[in-house]
Amino acid sequence: MAGRSDLTSHAYRTLRASVLAEDDTCVLCGHPGSDATDHLVPVSRGGAAVDRDNLAPIHGVAGCPTCGRKCNNLKGNRPLAQVSRLVTSRDWYAGPA
């Protein structure tokens, strides 16, 4: 089983910085100011850990400056396709894990 070491590698941090420099609009809530990136396909589910196409901007531990959500925590480890976006639905927010 793959570890999480890739997520702290220099390559990942460099890629994350370039993703956020290009677009910091949160993939989950749709507000700007993302300070983290999320894997569209979780690494634990076979997604590439360091791949520009598998990374999207998201609000991390600091939360969203606009709506206050900690989007990365809310999304958890689910593939984005299984998480309805906050801007279109709130149902999943209280749904089953």
Ligand SMILES: [Zn+2]
């Ligand atoms: Zn957000």
Ligand SMILES: [Zn+2]
């Ligand atoms: Zn927001």
